[in-house]
Amino acid sequence: MALTTKSLKKSNNSLANPERQWEILEHTEGMSFKPFKQEMEGLDLFPLKPSGIEILQINVGKMCNQVCKHCHVDAGPDRKEIMTRETMQLCLEAIKNSDIHTVDLTGGAPEMNPDFRWFVEELSALGKHIIVRCNLTIIVANKKYYDLPEFFKKHNIEVVSSLPYFAAKRTDAQRGEGVFEKSIRALKMLNEVGYGKEGSELKLNLVYNPSGAFLPDHQEALQAQFKKKLQEGYEIDFHELFAITNLPISRFLEYLIRTENYESYMEELANAFNPMAAEQVMCRNTVSVSWDGYLYDCDFNQMLELKLEGKAQHLKDWNTEEIGKRNIILGQHCYGCTAGAGSSCGGTTA
Ligand code: SF4
Ligand code: SF4
Numbered sequence: 136m137a138l139t140t141k142s143l144k145k146s147n148n149s150l151a152n153p154e155r156q157w158e159i160l161e162h163t164e165g166m167s168f169k170p171f172k173q174e175m176e177g178l179d180l181f182p183l184k185p186s187g188i189e190i191l192q193i194n195v196g197k198m199c200n201q202v203c204k205h206c207h208v209d210a211g212p213d214r215k216e217i218m219t220r221e222t223m224q225l226c227l228e229a230i231k232n233s234d235i236h237t238v239d240l241t242g243g244a245p246e247m248n249p250d251f252r253w254f255v256e257e258l259s260a261l262g263k264h265i266i267v268r269c270n271l272t273i274i275v276a277n278k279k280y281y282d283l284p285e286f287f288k289k290h291n292i293e294v295v296s297s298l299p300y301f302a303a304k305r306t307d308a309q310r311g312e313g314v315f316e317k318s319i320r321a322l323k324m325l326n327e328v329g330y331g332k333e334g335s336e337l338k339l340n341l342v343y344n345p346s347g348a349f350l351p352d353h354q355e356a357l358q359a360q361f362k363k364k365l366q367e368g369y370e371i372d373f374h375e376l377f378a379i380t381n382l383p384i385s386r387f388l389e390y391l392i393r394t395e396n397y398e399s400y401m402e403e404l405a406n407a408f409n410p411m412a413a414e415q416v417m418c419r420n421t422v423s424v425s426w427d428g429y430l431y432d433c434d435f436n437q438m439l440e441l442k443l444e445g446k447a448q449h450l451k452d453w454n455t456e457e458i459g460k461r462n463i464i465l466g467q468h469c470y471g472c473t474a475g476a477g478s479s480c481g482g483t484t485a
Contacts, residue, residue, distance in 0.1 A: 157439050225451060
């Protein structure tokens with residue numbers, strides 16, 4: 136794969152358009168597997184209902200210092216969409232009016248939002264468990280971010296960071312030249328303040344996702360391998376490794392089509408459909424918020440611009456009861472969450 140330098144949007148790629156992506160995903164004629172909804176019907180899981188609203192995943196902006204090849208957000212330095220403080224206030228109101236116990240901050244690089252620290256302080260004052268999806272390199276990108284490990288520690292934030300591999304070549308091929316070396320420096324800084332150490336409450340979890348059109352290996356085996364290699368090679372400690380399947384959306388969808396792997400990848404996902412994983416999909420206890428305050432079943436539906444079914448489509452119309460009763464919008468991309476051991480933002484599900 137050639138290294139990406141611009142977002143699909145900036146390159147005027149037709150796949151930057153969510154409607155175009157949806158059209159491709161829903162075109163199942165000639166495919167050798169059932170539409171996803173039929174699989175769910177067979178398990179009495181259609182329409183799919185939430186089990187509760189426990190986690191709010193908030194995308195505070197698409198701006199990022201990296202341009203990873205597989206990015207389902209199509210994030211990068213050329214993306215300027217950013218959540219305002221006003222929208223963050225609406226998030227805080229929604230959290231106060233619900234049973235949400237965990238707030239999962241994502242982006243782009245969430246730390247690049249100028250109100251990121253203010254928002255964390257407000258969430259922390261509400262006593263919520265906070266997760267930050269930190270891409271690691273942001274910590275060493277500029278002096279103003281060097282104290283992020285201390286800031287994370289102060290608010291007992293759980294740090295979840297992508298590290299595609301424990302060697303430079305594979306990591307840099309997916310995330311950009313020099314990313315591995317910077318990630319190692321950032322991990323060391325996190326370890327220095329107590330993150331990732333055995334017995335430490337400062338959680339540092341890593342995310343692995345495959346570097347091509349295949350499913351991830353077994354999570355436990357990968358974790359053991361990562362722990363050994365990162366400790367031996369760099370004296371780095373972390374808690375858990377989450378193995379995540381790449382969903383056929385945005386830049387990964389573009390890669391699949393460009394390399395003529397789209398149909399075989401979809402077939403691989405569908406053939407690996409796991410009923411146990413289907414019951415545990417993350418949209419059942421999570422609601423996702425976009426930078427402009429719209430509500431979605433998950434981060435993937437957000438990127439496809441499939442807003443929540445019902446009247447509560449924006450934070451301004453937040454209604455816990457109504458959101459808890461909605462039908463979750465499903466499509467062919469959902470096979471990515473139900474294949475093999477299952478996949479969610481917290482790793483395998485079954
Ligand atoms: S660091 Fe994350 S948000 Fe940024 S480009 Fe990479 S995958 Fe996308
Ligand atoms: S892609 Fe989203 S809506 Fe579909 S199963 Fe996964 S979490 Fe649920």
